[in-house]
Amino acid sequence: MMKAIDVKILDPRIGSEFPLPAYATPGSAGLDLRACVDGPLVISPGETQLIKTGISIHVADPSLAAVILPRSGLGHKHGIVLGNLVGLIDSDYQGPLMVSCWNRGSTVFTVEPGDRIAQLVFVPVVQAEFNIVDSFEESQRGEGGFGHSGKQ
Numbered sequence: 001m002m003k004a005i006d007v008k009i010l011d012p013r014i015g016s017e018f019p020l021p022a023y024a025t026p027g028s029a030g031l032d033l034r035a036c037v038d039g040p041l042v043i044s045p046g047e048t049q050l051i052k053t054g055i056s057i058h059v060a061d062p063s064l065a066a067v068i069l070p071r072s073g074l075g076h077k078h079g080i081v082l083g084n085l086v087g088l089i090d091s092d093y094q095g096p097l098m099v100s101c102w103n104r105g106s107t108v109f110t111v112e113p114g115d116r117i118a119q120l121v122f123v124p125v126v127q128a129e130f131n132i133v134d135s136f137e138e139s140q141r142g143e144g145g146f147g148h149s150g151k152q
């Protein structure tokens with residue numbers, strides 16, 4: 001059973017004019033994040049805008065984090081992806097959730113108040129412990145990487 005995560009509503013339109021964050025279906029991995037803008041926001045081709053979502057979350061549990069991911073339809077059809085490619089929300093972050101929207105397409109895109117602009121997914125986190133060593137225990141791959149095994 002997942003622990004409950006506290007959501008602070010910063011914009012009073014959330015829960016009234018715009019729906020509260022919720023999973024669309026029982027199998028949804030992501031929660032849609034909405035643009036809490038005051039009016040239509042135009043993102044020109046090549047431009048990046050930092051957009052308020054009107055909420056803060058406090059994950060609290062250090063074995064969890066949240067990631068902000070693009071919505072596939074916006075990215076594929078309209079070229080609206082994230083300026084940071086992926087947003088990582090630390091478990092101790094308590095500030096406003098912001099979405100960096102990058103119009104990587106070739107046409108102007110307009111975000112209206114309440115539009116779903118990105119999605120939030122909670123993920124497990126393992127923090128590493130580090131040891132200073134002279135060599136590693138041998139693995140099958142060794143140092144091979146970056147395509148050393150070819151295409152097929």
Ligand SMILES: O=c1ccn([C@H]2C[C@H](O)[C@@H](COP(=O)(O)OP(=O)(O)OP(=O)(O)O)O2)c(=O)[nH]1
Pocket residue numbers: 068084086087088089090091093096097098099100
């Ligand atoms: O798309 C994002 C990415 C991050 N954050 C918030 C949550 C995160 O915990 C915090 C810091 O993010 P990050 O560590 O990626 O920022 P940074 O550029 O490394 O700066 P700093 O950690 O110094 O604030 O900003 C967002 O609201 N949206």
